[in-house]
Amino acid sequence: MITPAGSVDRIAAALLANGLVLRGGFNFTPSDAPPTGSSGAPAAAVLLVGQAGAAPWPHFLRWWEQQPQAIANPLDTWSREVIGAVAQDFGARAISPSDKPYLPFQQWAMRAEGLKPSPLGILMHPRYGLWHAYRGALLFEDEIPVQVAEAAPHLCDSCAEKACLKSCPVDAYSVQGFAYQSCLAHVGGANGEPCRSGGCLDRNACPYGTGYRYPPEVQAFHMASFARATS
Template sequence: MAAGSADESLAGALAAHGLMARGGFVFDDDEAAPAGPSGAEATAVVLVGHAGSAIWPHFSRWRVAQPAALADPLDCWSRATIGTIAKRFSARAVFPFEKPFLPFQRWAMRAEGLKPSPLGILIHPEYGLWHAYRGALLFETRVVEARPQAMIHACDACVEKPCLFACPADAVSATRHDPDACLAHLRSGRGGACLGRGCLARLACPVGAGWRYDDAQQAFHMRAFAGAPVDR
């Protein structure tokens, strides 16, 4: 994004909700870009996400005021929060959970120079596996392209690779991640440790350990993935 007060204001607007800009880029001239706020092709995208549990207090306070049976509450919070910020900055908000699905992981790799871990999650050299992309802002005004620095892939530098041996469902290997095996384990009655503590393979990764999600946040994500009831 271009330097200046507008960027600083966007950073502040996101930070007020525990969010942050996770890099961005200008679409190539010959690239089919999604529509921006007016319906014309967007010229640039800025990824919006978080690291660690920065969003959790904000989401938790919002959640208390919502109906107990609200479906996909974190997605609802993301849509409401990022959507409001998008209007303020003349952008279109898009989300990784909405159809037609947009290439969020490819955008994220392009914006921040990250690569996938054996768990399928992009691994960050500082945050490890404890980060996420909650949405993106599409702009129709060209902004300065942020060229990500070439980052060292943390998994390549990891010798012991404890994540490959920590999964009780054998859903993680050096060559694949099997979400169906993970889901079957969680629903089998043997997945209590994972549901209560979070993904054991993810917890085994030593990178970014200081950014690990709070226990409540980890349990929320695991129970949501398993289709189990989540606490308010």
Template sequence: MIAPAGSVDRIATALLANGLILRGGFNFTPGETPPLGPSAAPAKAVLLVGQAGAAPWPQFLRWREKQSGAIANPLDTWSCEVIGAVAETFGARAISPSDKPYLPFQQWAMRAEGLKPSPLGILMHPQYGLWHAYRGALLFEQELPIEAAEAPIHLCDACAEKPCLKSCPVEAYSAQGFAYQSCLAHVRGANGGPCRTGGCLDRNACPYGTAYSYPPEAQAFYMAAFAGL
């Protein structure tokens, strides 16, 4: 098991080698039922791992080029390998948002960074806007020196125009929620080319964090994964 002193900084440095960053964390409190840690005892702390912008994209592409065959979910596989290696080094258990039964990653993220959802459901970050993601988490069986997050200004509250709700040709996002089937049918259909190649039009319409927006090839990759193309 790692010693708490200085461990969080060392983990952050290890993740940066692959373009990943720590996205906050917290110690579980008495009365909670946390997931199990590396030795199957209840975890006492969690650190979230993710990305800002497309920083991991070059590392992921280099890894993918080295694979001998097709992989069903290559980005998830790469993320699990990278985060798993860091977990092994630092005596943690690595978990993924795709693991079943699903763990409350979005609730953990809101708790760890004080973020709130945008109208698109993606958490709004004060610096990255909608251009960030959570790729996994590290569970520890000892508490870590983690400062409680202060809730940042929720940028969506200051956005009167809400262009993120006006750019989708099939109005997939509304006050009623996400019309998943309408979005999927459009992306797969004859008129979905701009979405397939350039990403979600609603997401791209958001004025915040545009310096971190994913490049077109990354957005096309994510959209293809969403649509099963």
């Protein structure tokens, strides 16, 4: 079980070998109704695993090129394999945001890193902007030494332009939420090429974290995955 503080550092190093990073964590309280750990007992703690920018992409591509056949959700499969191997080495249970029944990953992330959602629903990070993601989590049945996250500066509060709500040609994002059917129809239509090849125009319009922006090929991959998942 993971009790020494140095184990967290070793977990971080193991994940970093594949471009993934620890995204904070916390110890559950009795009121959290935590999910089960590796033995089936309630988990005592969680460490979130994710990415900053597109650091995992070359690791994922090397793995993908070696697969013998088409995989329906290759990035999810790769993430499960990598995080699962780390979980096995450290006595944890690996979970994924796409596992059913769904677990409250966004609420956990807000608690672990002190973040708030942007107008696009993606959590706004003070360094990475909108260019980050959560790929999974590690559940432990012992408490772990983690620092309680303080509220991070929410950059959206000081952003007067809100360019992220003005760039989509079909106004898919608004204060009413995300009109995914309008987005999907546009992406698949005759005028959807900029989005298909370069990613969401609203997301790209955000002025924060641009140094971590995903390259066009990574954005195109995610846009194609979105189109398949919602069609």
